[in-house]
Each structure stands twice: as C-alpha cells, then as structure tokens.
Amino acid sequence: MLRFSTWKLFAIVAMTLAAVLIVAPSMLSASHYEELKSRLPSWLVPPTIVLGLDLQGGSHVMLEVDQADLISTQVKNLRDDVRRILREEKVAITGGIGATARGVQVRVADPEDREKVLPKLRQLRNGFSNALLGGPSPLDVEASPDGLIRVTVTDAGLTDKSRKAVEQSIEVIRRRVDALGTREPSIQRQGDDRVLVQVPGLQDPETLKEILGKTAKLEFRLVAEPGQNPSETEELDQVDQEGKIAVEKTVMVKGEDLTDAQPGFDQQRSGEPVVNFRFNIRGAQAFGEVTSKNVGRLFAIVLDNKVISAPRILTPITGGSGQISGRFTVEQANNLAILLRAGALPAKLNIVEERTVGPGLGQDSIDAGKRAAYVGAGLVVIYMLITYGVFGVFANLALFVHIAFIFAGLVLLGSTLTLPGIAGIVLTIGMAVDSNVLIYERIREENHAGRSILASLDAGFTRAFATIVDSNVTMFVAAAILYFLGTGPVRGFAVSLALGILTTIVTAVTMTRIMIAVWYHYARPTKLPI
Amino acid sequence: MKLLRLAPENTKFPFMRFRRVSYPFSALMSLIAVALFVFRGMNFGIDFAGGTVIELRAKSGAAEVGTLRTIGEGLHLGDIEVQAFGNPADATLRFGLQPGGDVAQQAAVERVRGAVDAYYDLRRVEVVGPRVSNELVQSGTLGVVLSIIAVLTYLWFRFEWQFAIGAVIATMHDLLLTVGFFSITQLEFNTTSIAAILTIVGYSLNETVVVLDRIRENMRKYKKMATAQMVDMSINAVLPRTIMTATTVMLALFALVAFGGQVIRSFSVAMIWGIFVATYSSIFICSPMLIYLGLRNEDADKAAQKHETEHKAETAVSARDEAAAAPANPPTAAEKTPAPSRKATTKRATKTRPA
Numbered sequence: 001m002l003r004f005s006t007w008k009l010f011a012i013v014a015m016t017l018a019a020v021l022i023v024a025p026s027m028l029s030a031s032h033y034e035e036l037k038s039r040l041p042s043w044l045v046p047p048t049i050v051l052g053l054d055l056q057g058g059s060h061v062m063l064e065v066d067q068a069d070l071i072s073t074q075v076k077n078l079r080d081d082v083r084r085i086l087r088e089e090k091v092a093i094t095g096g097i098g099a100t101a102r103g104v105q106v107r108v109a110d111p112e113d114r115e116k117v118l119p120k121l122r123q124l125r126n127g128f129s130n131a132l133l134g135g136p137s138p139l140d141v142e143a144s145p146d147g148l149i150r151v152t153v154t155d156a157g158l159t160d161k162s163r164k165a166v167e168q169s170i171e172v173i174r175r176r177v178d179a180l181g182t183r184e185p186s187i188q189r190q191g192d193d194r195v196l197v198q199v200p201g202l203q204d205p206e207t208l209k210e211i212l213g214k215t216a217k218l219e220f221r222l223v224a225e226p227g228q229n230p231s232e233t234e235e236l237d238q239v240d241q242e243g244k245i246a247v248e249k250t251v252m253v254k255g256e257d258l259t260d261a262q263p264g265f266d267q268q269r270s271g272e273p274v275v276n277f278r279f280n281i282r283g284a285q286a287f288g289e290v291t292s293k294n295v296g297r298l299f300a301i302v303l304d305n306k307v308i309s310a311p312r313i314l315t316p317i318t319g320g321s322g323q324i325s326g327r328f329t330v331e332q333a334n335n336l337a338i339l340l341r342a343g344a345l346p347a348k349l350n351i352v353e354e355r356t357v358g359p360g361l362g363q364d365s366i367d368a369g370k371r372a373a374y375v376g377a378g379l380v381v382i383y384m385l386i387t388y389g390v391f392g393v394f395a396n397l398a399l400f401v402h403i404a405f406i407f408a409g410l411v412l413l414g415s416t417l418t419l420p421g422i423a424g425i426v427l428t429i430g431m432a433v434d435s436n437v438l439i440y441e442r443i444r445e446e447n448h449a450g451r452s453i454l455a456s457l458d459a460g461f462t463r464a465f466a467t468i469v470d471s472n473v474t475m476f477v478a479a480a481i482l483y484f485l486g487t488g489p490v491r492g493f494a495v496s497l498a499l500g501i502l503t504t505i506v507t508a509v510t511m512t513r514i515m516i517a518v519w520y521h522y523a524r525p526t527k528l529p530i
Numbered sequence: 531m532k533l534l535r536l537a538p539e540n541t542k543f544p545f546m547r548f549r550r551v552s553y554p555f556s557a558l559m560s561l562i563a564v565a566l567f568v569f570r571g572m573n574f575g576i577d578f579a580g581g582t583v584i585e586l587r588a589k590s591g592a593a594e595v596g597t598l599r600t601i602g603e604g605l606h607l608g609d610i611e612v613q614a615f616g617n618p619a620d621a622t623l624r625f626g627l628q629p630g631g632d633v634a635q636q637a638a639v640e641r642v643r644g645a646v647d648a649y650y651d652l653r654r655v656e657v658v659g660p661r662v663s664n665e666l667v668q669s670g671t672l673g674v675v676l677s678i679i680a681v682l683t684y685l686w687f688r689f690e691w692q693f694a695i696g697a698v699i700a701t702m703h704d705l706l707l708t709v710g711f712f713s714i715t716q717l718e719f720n721t722t723s724i725a726a727i728l729t730i731v732g733y734s735l736n737e738t739v740v741v742l743d744r745i746r747e748n749m750r751k752y753k754k755m756a757t758a759q760m761v762d763m764s765i766n767a768v769l770p771r772t773i774m775t776a777t778t779v780m781l782a783l784f785a786l787v788a789f790g791g792q793v794i795r796s797f798s799v800a801m802i803w804g805i806f807v808a809t810y811s812s813i814f815i816c817s818p819m820l821i822y823l824g825l826r827n828e829d830a831d832k833a834a835q836k837h838e839t840e841h842k843a844e845t846a847v848s849a850r851d852e853a854a855a856a857p858a859n860p861p862t863a864a865e866k867t868p869a870p871s872r873k874a875t876t877k878r879a880t881k882t883r884p885a
C-alpha cells in the first residue's frame with residue numbers, strides 16, 4: 001500500500017499540471033485570451049473550449065433535396081433529350097411524348113425506326129451519370145413489341161443525381177453563408193440527400209433561412225402576347241401582385257450568365273432599392289439580341305418560377321448590364337444580390353429540421369449551467385467532507401483534478417460543450433466520488449472485521465478496484481452508444497459522460513491512493529479516521 | 531471529529547424475505563407502466579412527434595399566455611399549446627406537424643413570427659419535419675436496445691449467466707418504470723430523455739454490478755451459507771455505499787433541477803426518478819432473481835429453504851451442502867487464499883449469522 005513508483009507520482013502531477021494549463025485559457029475572457037495569443041507563440045496557446053450552438057446561440061438547419069422537384073427536373077430533361085433524338089433521327093411517333101411516374105414514353109410504330117432510336121436512347125445513360133463501371137444503370141430503357149418505348153430514371157440514377165445535387169449545393173451554400181459574414185459556419189453533407197448548415201453566433205437567424213431556402217434560379221423570359229400558342233407559354237405567379245401572368249416557356253438568358261450582382265438604388269426615378277447586375281459575354285450577346293428584336297414588349301424577370309417584375313423593353317440593352325426592380329426593401333435587395341452572386345442551387349432544397357437559439361438564451365443557458373455546476377459540486381464536496389473527514393479532503397482534491405481532466409479532454413478532442421454536456425459533467429461529479437465511496441466503505445469494512453489500518457487500506461483499494469472497473473464499463477457502454485446514435489447536444493452529453501468515466505479511474509483510484517499513502521507515512525494514525 | 535453516517539452500521543436487513551412482496555409489487559408497477567404507456571401515452575416532444583416549438587420573451591417583461599393562445603388559434607395551426615415557465619417574461623408555443631410537408635412547417639413559423647414579432651423576441655425556434663422525427667425515433671429505440679444487448683454481453687462474459695439475466699431484468703424494470711414516469715407526469719419526451727434513459731440504464735447496471743460483485747465474492751468465500759442469507763449479507767455490506775452514492779448523485783441532480791434551466795429540467799427530473807428506481811431494483815429485483823434462477827447447486831437451495839422454515843441445525847446442512855457442492859465447483863482462487871485471511875472470513879461468517 002505504502003509503496004508506489006515515483007514515475008506514477010510524477011506522471012499524475014504532470015498530467016494535472018498539463019490539464020490545468022490546457023484549460024486555463026478557456027477560463028479567460030475573450031479579450032484576455034486574444035491578448036495571451038498575441039504575446040505567446042500560437043502553438044503554445046491551446047484552443048478554447050468550443051461551445052455548442054445551444055450555448056453560444058446560432059442556427060442548425062438541415063436541408064434536404066426535394067425528391068419530387070428532382071424527379072420533375074430529371075423527367076423534363078429526359079423529355080428534351082428524347083425529343084432531340086427523335087428529331088435528329090427523323091423518326092415519326094404516334095401521339096406525343098407521354099409522361100410516366102418517373103420518365104417518359106413514346107410509341108414508335110415502325111420497327112426499323114425503333115431499331116434506329118433504341119441504341120441512341122440507351123446511350124443517354126452515359127451522359128446521365130458518371131457512376132459507370134458496374135454500378136446499377138441510372139436509366140431503364142424498355143421496348144415492348146407493340147412499339148411502346150419507356151425511358152425511366154431508376155432509383156440508382158435518382159440517388160446519384162441527388163448526391164451530385166448535394167455536392168454542388170454545398171459550394172453554393174458556402175458562398176451564400178460566407179456573404180453573411182458570420183464566423184466559422186459549418187456546412188456538411190449528411191447521407192445521400194441532405195446538407196447540414198450550422199452557423200454559430202447569428203444575430204439574425206431569419207436572414208440565414210431566407211437565403212438558404214431559395215433555389216435562386218433566375219431567368220429572363222418574354223411575357224406572352226395575346227394570341228400566342230398556349231403550348232409555348234405558361235402561367236406564373238407574381239411576387240408582389242395577385243394573379244398570374246403568362247410568359248413564354250423559352251428562356252432568353254439564365255442567371256448563370258451573370259457575373260456580378262450588387263444592391264443599389266434606382267438613380268433615375270423613385271430611388272427605391274434595386275439590384276444591379278452584369279452579364280458575361282454570352283449573356284450580354286443573347287440579351288442584346290433579344291431586346292433588339294423585341295422593343296416595346298414586356299420581359300419578365302423570373303426567380304424560382306415567380307415573376308419579380310415585368311418591365312417594358314424601351315431600347316435594346318446591349319451594354320451587358322441591367323437592373324432588377326421589384327418594390328424591394330433594402331434587406332430584400334441585399335439578399336437577392338447575395339443569392340444571385342452565389343449562384344442557383346442545382347435542385348430545390350427544403351428545410352427539414354431547424355434549431356435556432358438566440359444569443360440571449362444561449363448566455364442564460366451558460367449561466368444556468370454554471371450555477372448548477374457550482375452548486376452541485378459544492379454540495380458534493382461538503383457532503384464528502386462531513387462524511388469522510390480527511391479522506392473526504394483527498395476525494396475532493398481528486399474531484400477537482402477530475403473536473404480539470406474532463407475540460408482538458410474537451411479541449412484536446414475539440415468536441416463541443418453543450419447544455420446537456422454540462423449536465424453530464426454535473427452528473428459525473430456525483431458519480432466520480434462513487435469510486436472513492438466504494439474504496440472508503442471497503443476500507444471501513446475491512447477495518448471493522450479486525451484488520452490493521454494498513455491492511456484495511458490495502459484491501460480496500462485492491463478489492464474495490466475490480467468493482468469500480470466493472471461498474472464503470474457498463475456506464476461507458478451506455479455513453480458510447482449514446483455518442484454514436486445521438487446528435488448535437490445529446491452527443492455533447494455522451495462525450496462529457498464518457499470522459500468523466502475514464503478520468504475517474506485515474507483520479508479516484510490512483511490519485512487518492514497516493515494521497516492516502518503519503519498521509520499514512522507522515523500521520524502514522526493509530527485509528528482509522530473514517 | 532464526529533463524521534456523518536447516513537447508513538446505519540452493520541445492518542442485517544433480511545432483504546431476500548421481501549422478495550415475496552417486492553416481486554408482485556414490481557410486477558404490478560411494471561404492468562401499470564405499460565398500461566400508462568399504451569392508454570395514456572407519452573408527451574412526445576417535437577423530436578419524435580415532429581412539429582415546432584418557439585420560445586418567446588415578452589418585450590414588455592410580462593408574457594400574456596391567454597393572448598398568445600388567442601393569436602395562435604387565430605393562425606389555424608392545429609392544436610397549439612402555450613406554456614409559461616420560470617421567468618414571467620417567457621412562454622413557449624408548440625404546435626404539431628402542418629399538412630403540406632416541410633415547406634408548410636416553415637411557413638407556419640413565419641406566420642407566428644409575423645403575428646407576435648411586435649411584442650415578443652423569438653429566443654428559440656425548433657422545427658422538426660416528419661422524416662427527421664421518424665429517424666430520431668428509430669435511432670433512439672435502437673440506442674436503448676443496443677445498450678441492453680451490449681451490457682448483457684459484457685455481464686455474460688464477466689459473471690455467471692444468472693447474473694446477466696438478473697441484471698437485464700432489473701434494467702428492463704427500471705426502463706419500464708421510467709417510461710411509466712414519463713407517461714404519468716407527462717414530462718416532455720425528447721432526445722434528451724433518451725439520454726436520461728440510457729444514463730439510467732448505465733446507473734442501474736452500475737448499482738447492480740456493485741451488488742453482484744459482492745455476491746460473487748461472498749459466494750466463493752462462504753460456500754456453506756444458504757444462498758438467501760449470503761445474498762442478504764452481501765447487500766447489507768454494500769448498503770452504506772449504495773446510500774452514499776445515491777445521495778451524492780441526487781445532490782448533483784437537485785442542483786441541476788433547481789438551477790440548470792428549463793431545457794434540461796425534464797432530463798434531471800427523470801434522472802432523479804431513475805436513480806431511485808435503480809437503487810431499489812438492484813436490491814429487490816436483481817439479487818432475488820439469482821435465487822429464482824438457481825444460482826447455486828440445487829441441494830444448497832433446498833437446504834436454504836429448509837433452513838428458513840425449520841430453523842434446523844445449520845452445521846449438518848452445511849456439511850451436506852459442501853459435500854454435494856465439492857465435485858461441481860472446482861476450487862477457486864478465493865479458496866486458495868492464505869490462512870490468516872481464511873481465519874478472518876470464518877470469524878466474520880459466524881458474526882453475521884443470525885442467532
């Protein structure tokens with residue numbers, strides 16, 4: 001019992017010092033931390049504990065690719081492709097191109113024509129997806145003997161498209177969120193069809209949602225004139241007015257041909273907020289051509305299938321720049337400019353989960369968590385003192401180190417501290433002393449059974465150790481499962497709990513043992529003090 | 531210095547005798563818990579049911595629950611729940627999934643914002659769509675099931691199979707009663723509650739393992755003692771520790787309930803109940819199960835019953851017991867302990883034996 005290796009003592013003292021040094025910067029105020037960072041070499045200053053969104057305030061938004069929208073886009077593209085092939089091969093069909101749930105069908109009566117068309121249709125697979133080499137085909141091409149040909153997007157094809165949409169979306173979303181000027185946003189893919197956006201410390205979460213929820217597909221189209229063929233036009237909603245407006249299906253210029261967009265004010269007339277934009281060369285040419293041919297007509301500025309405004313073309317616009325007005329507020333003009341600069345999302349994304357915590361509530365939660373932790377720790381410390389006296393002091397010292405270890409662990413792992421995480425720490429404060437209690441009670445028992453003090457101390461530590469390991473393993477298993485299945489704040493709880501369980505073995509067992517051995521060496525007690 | 535002792539010293543409670551009361555009682559309680567779960571149901575939070583929670587703080591400093599309810603009902607969002615809590619300026623609004631999918635959910639939040647923006651700050655907005663809530667239900671259930679399987683496996687390796695079964699039955703019991711607790715109190719059940727349940731599972735096993743460890747140790751030491759008596763002795767031996775640990779954890783939890791704030795209150799309250807139940811089940815459910823599962827040689831159990839009813843001379847029974855047990859149980863490590871400790875244990879054995 002009395003002997004312990006010097007290296008063990010040294011290791012524990014070193015670990016404790018290291019833990020305190022690692023945690024200390026996190027306890028400083030932000031300005032002091034910055035000062036420390038500027039004075040010392042950066043590798044010497046450990047990072048501070050990362051607070052979860054529930055503590056520092058912020059938004060957690062999960063976006064999901066809208067499957068219905070994705071399918072309809074794919075079917076539309078497929079229809080264009082099929083029409084192009086039929087035209088190129090000069091093949092006649094009976095009836096039009098029909099729609100199925102996930103594809104198109106055409107009836108080609110002539111068997112020779114069918115033989116000409118089928119290989120071309122099958123080739124569409126290659127362009128559709130780059131998931132080649134043995135993967136399941138993204139397109140199904142079926143031909144029945146009566147001349148009906150069906151082209152269908154398969155599940156594999158859809159998954160592939162949605163995965164690609166997510167990849168491209170992440171880039172677009174990053175550009176949009178960066179434009180908000182927030183610090184350290186996190187944008188991650190989740191599974192095949194989701195993107196998780198986490199933005200800490202946001203003052204105005206509404207704007208974030210505003211710019212995340214929009215596809216921002218901008219199109220310039222001509223407004224239909226009376227008497228135009230209805231199959232070439234469609235009715236679209238208007239943003240600031242009731243009722244629909246008929247516009248041509250053909251798109252003159254698309255948003256992807258924009259090179260820049262900035263919010264501004266209408267200089268000539270009302271002085272209302274507008275968005276000024278510039279086209280690239282292709283866009284400028286196309287726009288100049290169309291506007292020259294159609295002076296006097298209305299053209300519609302269409303964003304996500306809604307008409308923002310439909311001004312009249314007064315003169316040909318050939319300079320490659322223009323202005324969008326639509327009775328915007330300053331904020332709306334700002335947001336639209338951000339969206340146009342960042343580009344359109346490749347598919348429609350829906351918000352399937354949102355958790356937003358305002359900065360005020362976050363600070364309240366930090367305060368509440370701190371208060372609970374201080375009171376909880378205080379109560380436990382007092383209770384240990386009045387129950388175990390000098391041994392209680394040892395347990396409390398170990399508890400202090402235990403808490404330092406947990407926080408150091410959080411810093412080293414870079415994991416976030418959440419409110420449930422604080423609850424986990426408070427809980428492990430209660431549980432950490434359990435190991436001490438097990439040992440102390442065993443020592444008492446052995447002493448009552450007639451053993452000498454030294455023999456009781458020895459038996460207490462050895463016998464209780466197996467129990468401590470067994471009981472902590474079960475708790476650790478629960479924490480581990482929680483970690484792998486939980487999300488966000490709950491994960492934070494699992495991390496603190498698991499860390500707490502690991503460190504308790506070092507602090508409650510090894511540390512207290514050394515302290516008691518040293519105490520015994522100097523005090524030479526004749527009676528067990530517990 | 532006089533130190534505080536919550537647990538009396540050297541207790542000799544005949545815990546095993548209570549099994550005729552505790553088993554029917556616990557069975558009844560578990561049935562009630564299941565019935566509550568089925569008929570009364572749980573107050574599922576938006577994590578599992580989907581829907582929206584908005585926490586508001588009145589700019590004037592006083593939230594008007596009645597007005598908020600009227601405003602909420604005017605927006606036609608289905609069942610809307612308005613609650614005040616803690617601070618008089620705060621209130622929460624909660625409503626379920628909106629027909630029309632994820633887009634409609636966001637639109638509903640916008641309508642609420644528009645309606646209350648002038649008088650209230652939105653401090654917290656949580657919206658969970660139908661697909662996400664289904665996934666959370668799945669992962670939550672999976673977590674609870676997996677943790678039970680994992681722990682069963684660990685205990686099976688580490689202890690005799692009876693111990694593992696006993697521990698799992700005790701854990702299931704705690705789980706059922708915790709679910710019943712959520713149902714009867716209608717505390718909101720969300721992902722943090724799953725964390726509470728898994729922590730309770732962990733704590734329950736922690737308690738159980740401490741008792742089982744001692745039973746195993748004593749089983750090797752006192753081969754001649756009747757099982758029930760040996761189990762009683764073990765529980766009494768660890769009782770001070772059980773009470774001590776439950777108290778410290780409770781102290782920490784009460785601090786969380788009182789000061790930890792609204793978000794983790796239901797977690798802390800559930801944990802307090804869980805600690806209570808876990809402590810009870812480790813003593814009254816798990817340990818008697820060992821006897822029912824025939825932990826020892828059958829002869830020993832018969833002898834134990836005889837001992838309880840007839841108060842026969844113990845020496846004769848024990849001799850028979852040892853003779854019968856000898857071929858079945860090869861000598862264990864505990865038996866090979868050196869002479870002095872052997873002496874100490876026999877001395878204690880006589881001391882703890884009822885007169």
